[in-house]
Amino acid sequence: MPVKGQGNTTGIDFASKTITVVVHGPLTGAGVPQESFRTGGPKYWEQSGPNNGPRLLWGEWKVKVVAVDDKYNAQDALRACNSAAKSAFAIFGGAGTDQIQACAQSQVLRRANVPYVSSGVTESGLGNLPNYFAGSLTYKQQSPLVIRAAKEKGYLNKKWAVVITGTPNFADARDSIAAELVKNGALGRSGKFNPDNDIILTEKAPRDCLTVGNQLRSGGYETVYFLGQPLFFGQCVNQYPTATYTGPGPSFGIQSVADLACRGGAGGFKGFYLHPSPDKATAQAAAKGAPTFTDDIEAGIWGGMQQLEQAFNLIKGPVNRESFISSLAAAGTPGGVLQPSVFGGKTRFGGTGAFLNQITCSGTNGVIKTVATYKK
Template sequence: MSRSTAVRIAATLCAILVAAACGQKPNVADQASAAGLIGASGGVLDAEGNLIDPETGEIIATAEDLGTTDSTSTADDSTTPSGTNDSDGPDDPEAPPPTSGDTTGVSATVIKIGAHAPITGAAPVPSDSANKGAAIYWRWLERNGVKIHGRSVDVVLRNDNYNPSQAVSVCRQMVEEDEVFLLQGAAGTDQIQACARYAASVGVPYLSAGVTEVGLTGLPNYFAVSMTYPDQQPLIADFLKSDLGAANEKNAIVWFNTASFKDGHDAFIKAMDDAGLSVDYDRAVPKTAGASEAQAIATELNQRGIDNVNLLLAPVFWLQMLNASGAQAYHPQWVGAGIQFTFDAVATAGCRSGSLNGAKMFSPFPAWVDSNKYDPEFRQAVRAIYPEENDGDDFMWLGWSSAKALHEMLLKAGKDLTREKFMYALERGDFFNGIGPHLSFTPEDHFGAGEVHVSEAKCSQDNRWHTIHDWVNDF
């Protein structure tokens, strides 16, 4: 694809985002246009509306998959991707609640939900823990006779292998074959984008951890249940300046070079400038980068005397950077925002390098080691349902937290549950489960979180993450 073609496509998509009123955040269309890219996986859209990986040329998802042919609003269309009329749709705060709708995945006794996660490909995630984490909260409710308006919840979990085309494939499978009520994305920026856009094309509610905003803003079915990467970057700059003494030090950012990480990168650069802090090393790397690139970057960071390194990339690549840094006896202050950074499996592997101790990462949930402080019922449930797991682990803890938040949302949607009523309830709801961030959505803003937890790696203590700040929105 020529650069001029990509720019024309970006401009067209900017118009689409401006036309889509639901959940629009300011400046996102401008960011997409400036990037010259906008797509569900950090890719570009070709003339037919197919999503193309700019590095490999692979078709990640077809136009039909993404709803860019028939379902997505344009400046001349009168409907949104979910088929609601803009003049009297969910973007209107005064609109009455829907009186009917799509009940797929809902029976008199069961609500079926689907979830996808990078069980392989991004971080060392035990698949057994991921599956148990997806189910434990709902099994605990069932064990204690707790229903959601008379219904229990069944979960289908699929591995997207940290690959956007596979994410679309498993999400389509859960919608078409498993007939789930809604979809959830646990982690993985590109995969969340790809699946969310597919879900929008078929009118399925989609919830995920906050990642990028480009390609997700404007989707009426999409709701972020933690802070996005660009929203967290001013907090990271504030943290570096207020808590970590970065004003008189050298600072860096290392990030995956896709459009889905670019808005986070750009937000960090601006936030650092606003805070009067320097960015002395700014390195973009391909998503396919491996040990040789990690070695080169660690060497450059060391040679330039970088004190603080902000990360916007996958834990697997960070572990390779940690190994290379440890071999050089280079120990910078690592910071970053990413749900998978604070898995204890990452800490256990990273502590072996000798370079992880003291790393501080933002996360939507507190560290597993502190779980009793936030919800002692979690470990009670693990011992009762999965006694072989002792007190569980952070994958199960994350699943528990996510399910507990969803429980609140399903209750608010009411007994006569439809997809339309669920999204209507979210757009007018405030939610807090005592573990994750406070959430507040509106018809105009589907990015509901404004706070994070901060965890520190304590290799010298137990090779685990420990919560050092909770529910932070400034430093």
């Protein structure tokens, strides 16, 4: 447990025996309500202990979770994380590639040895950061699993398009899924899938999906790998609802994004998205002792806090930022709501598996159901 004067104990209040952790996520700015980024953490630490009371570290230490809005913007995320470094012991990044990358690469966090744990996103510029940990699969690691899901669910042998934000942060996702499609003999608009013809690069925040919808329609595409802004995803589904949509998590495969896609009357739309956490019902069953989850985002944040508790419990000796980082880097976490992570002193990308969440529409409401669990 924490000991005064031993290592960097910023965020640890010895008088009240409380450790402060910050969660950042897009409470606003992503195009769909994300209030559950705020409520998932307290639901774990304050309501999931004995008799629905607090969950204590080492039998006596409380954890206080403070949620901050990164506004789905890298600069706002960086400001929020740099500010949190002054008062929080550790930071957890829930979603958003640019936001997670900005915080992970922060020199303020690095100099202060702030442990930064996030969902897996890009690998670009993150592999050698000593204080960073991706607790779930990165986009690149998920690409073979996207293909495996397509084979098993019957949509691999279709015409594929890749619709992806054309920024450097998505290059590893783009290149890895293109390589997998070519290797597995997938089709494109004319013959075999061709990265030069069948990848549609989009702006970071497009106004609408009219142009992309026309490209998908003219190409007769039947399967669309989509990775971009959630609001834009909903627009594209409504422009071109006849394809099967697929891709990696963590921004997709969740209820609020499914609702967004179905709201415009997409009707027969179907999607299969990998995700760090399962549907709400499956997560609820796995989260022993948890109160009822409001939605699957809240369940995922609850799972992230479970991952943090498992990381705290790896520490042998005095607890400080340095011992948290060294202990987690050498080992991993056993999982629960989320899949296990394994770092083993070799990598900062510790994800080992993902859930395949199927998206369908019931009227204007999205329906999420976990239909498979994959290991990398």
